[in-house]
Amino acid sequence: MKVGIIGSGGREHAICYSLYGLIEIERLYCFPGNAGTSRIAENISLNLENFNELKDFIKANKIDLIVVGPEKPLVDGIVDFLEAHNIKVFGPNKLASQLEGSKIFTKNLCKKHNIPTAKFGIFDNIDKATLFISKTEYPIVVKADGLASGKGVYICENDKEAKTAIKEIFEGKFGKAENLLIEEFLKGEEMSYFIITDGKTIKKFETAQDHKRALEGDMGKNTGGMGAYSPSRLINKELDKKIMSKIIEPTIKGLREIGTNYKGFLYVGLMIVKNEPYLIEYNVRMGDPECQTILPKLKSNLLEIFLACCNEKLNEVSIKWKNKKSLCIVLCSKGYPDEFKTNVLINNINQIKLNKDEYCYHAGTTKNKEQVYSNGGRVLSFAFLSESFSDARIRIINSINTLNWENGFYRKDIGFKVIDE
Secondary structure: OOOEEEOHHHHHHHHHHHHHHOOOOOOEEEEEOHHHHHHHHHHHHOOOOOOHHHHHHHOOOOOOOEEEEHHHHOOOHOOOHHHOOOOOEEEEOOOOOHEEEHHHHHHHHHHHHHOOEEEEEEEOOOHHHHHHHHOOOEEEEEEOOOOOOOOOOEOOOOOHHHHHHHHHHHHOOOOOOOOOEEEEEEEEEEEEEEEEEOOEEEEEEEEEEOOOEEEEOEEEEOOOOEEEEEOOOOOOOOHHOOOOOOOHHHHHHHHHHOOOOOOOEEEEEEEEEEEEEEEEEEEEEOOOHHHHHHHHHEOOHHHHHHHHHHOHHHHHHOEEEEEEHHHEEEEEEOOOOOOOOOEEOOOOHHHHOOOOOOEEEEEEEEOOOOOOOOOEEEEEEEEEEEEOOOHHHHHHHHHHHHOOOOOOOOOOOOOOOOOOO
């Protein structure tokens, strides 16, 4: 069987690695992939905006399954396009992908189906939004409506910060903005909760805690994610039941009512307030770096899970997990999430020796004449399994020190809330 994976980040390398070596798989392709995927798959450089170009390659090379990693192709309707050409593809269709493609779409769905979330207002120009914040209490949250690579959310402590956020969004910092969202600030702790569904059956796909802020102590600017650990320290049986019954099941039901089934991974970003879950956001794919944190724990065959999901037979598959803790630290280019250098040699990459249950996933990397260079803000994700989060973190930091990459920085405190210093 031939399988293609769309994307170039750490999430896609983790998916590729989990599929690599399965006896059912004859060949793996990555579109476009990175230096890490090039070792276990064939990287293909195509214009992913041109669905016809991708379709022609898939047909010519008789690829049996396409797995879509990132959000943009999903929101742009790649699943609908490929399915219309009889190509099996894992991921939600264009309408279902509006859960991530439009925060306003999701908020309106929450309102209709009584899904617990922060109170909100929708504004279509600067004047209306500015008038609203002049009458509100701080802190508040200002959000761009569309895709913003995890960066279109502002937590504003005062009038000045809120006005800056509104101005930047409407002036196009995250693309053309017809609307923005202003929400109440919920005081609690965030949690990442994952499911996989074929539109009929819903199965849990582990929990994680993500560290979004660039600096230690959860300070500094928001990033795409500086590290994560799994399972979340917040999860318990009562909370798990509430998440499924109050948030996920009504969402899947609500999508059915507007004429679509959700197929694929669903990331549920939650705020937990006194053991009550509130929906912050949906992502219509695995998170990054949560994917790199969770997949090493999977005991079951990932290909079987993907195919069962595509064929609406998820109820026939058992998803089993290793009884270990997982921690992931992301090594970033200095300057991220602002300006940073690219095309910097990572000269000691081959010095890293990984043992069982130790993984180094590439994200912002590229290969040239057998040398590995950085080409992004988040460069490598180190994910280790252990009986304890503390042990995993110590071993990861030792590996990063072995790498000794002068252009990199990372957070040494990932998992600080579960690790007793």
